[in-house]
Amino acid sequence: MGKTIVITGAGVGLGRALARRFASEGETVILLGRTFSKVQALAEELGEPHFAVECDVGSADSVRAAFAKIAERHPKIDVLINNAAIYEPFMVEKATDDQILTIMNTNFAGPIFTCRAAIPMMEKGGTILNVTSESVALEFPMLSLYASTKTGLERFTxxxxxxxxxxxxxxxxxxxxxxxxxxxxxxxxxxxxxxxQFYQLCGEAGIHLAKRPISNVTSVTSVFRAMIDLPPDVRVTHASIEARHA
Structure with missing residues (x-):
């Protein structure tokens, strides 16, 4: 019997690639996204039993409402993948209140809200995967809040x-x-x-973005597949995915 997998930020990028892969492999995917039209379009592409739920993970009320909807169809879930995040470069001195609070709420509080909602719906053998960033270890200019939220998420994990x-x-x-x-x-x-400014400062810091290797999101999904399929007597607390020149 397939697993029930909840994916946040499922409307684009890695989240969408994960949903497509797991759906093709017989799992049931529940697609969470702040922009409902995006996750609904993916749900229609995948067909039943997969479905979309509008959810702004940075809002505790939105997360509560989303998981209440999930529970109507799936009282038990097997996997939660916290993928949703805001990635935007800016200088702190020029940051707006909205920029600061949106990144803090989405990237850090959001996974805490979803974990809190999902844990009562999980049983022994359940899996929570929190997606962080290479910026935890590699110092990028203009990403102080993004890197800080991802560092905090790793500690929370x-x-x-x-x-x-x-x-x-x-x-x-x-x-x-x-x-x-x-x-x-x-x-x-x-x-x-x-x-x-971000590209210029990265170059000055020795991070040449145009020359760095970059992975296709579909390739990255294999790591998540492996993490979900671990034998019951094994756990992997941290996996790092690095791009390489093919």
Whole structure:
């Protein structure tokens, strides 16, 4: 019998690639996204029994409502993948209140909200995968809040793993490097001036973005498949995905 897998940020990029893969392999995927039209379009593409639920993970009320809808059809879930995140470069001195709070709420509070909602619906053998970033270890300019939220998420993951160990629920970090989705402009919502400054400062810091290897999102899904399929007597607390030149 297939697993029931909840994926946040499922409308684009890695989330969409994971949903397509798991659906093709007989799992039931529940697609969470802030923009309902995106996750609904994917749900229609995948067909039944997969379905979409509108959810802004940065809002505790939205998460509660989303998981209440999930519970109507699936009182038990097997896997939660916290993939949703805001990735935007900016200088702190120029950051708006909305930029700061949206990143903090989406990237850090969001996975805590979804874990809190999902844990009562999980049983022994359940899996929670929290997606973080290479920016935890590699110092990028203009990504102070993004890197801080991902660092905090890794620390939260370690603590939650110990907390849920008696219940038999595995909690792991998947730290991801650069990746792309064919046909999708990764930086379409960035302020052009901030984007130009980001690329310039990265180059000055020795991080040459145009020369770095980048992985296709479909390739990255294999790591998540392996993490979900671990034998019951094995746990992997941290996996790092790095891009390489093929």
């Amino acid at each position: 370690d603590s939650l793993s110990l907390e849920l160990q008696p219940a038999g629920i595995r909690v792991s970090t998947v730290r991801a490097g650069p990746m792309y989705e064919a046909g999708k402009d990764m930086n379409v919502h960035w302020d052009p001036a901030a984007a130009q």
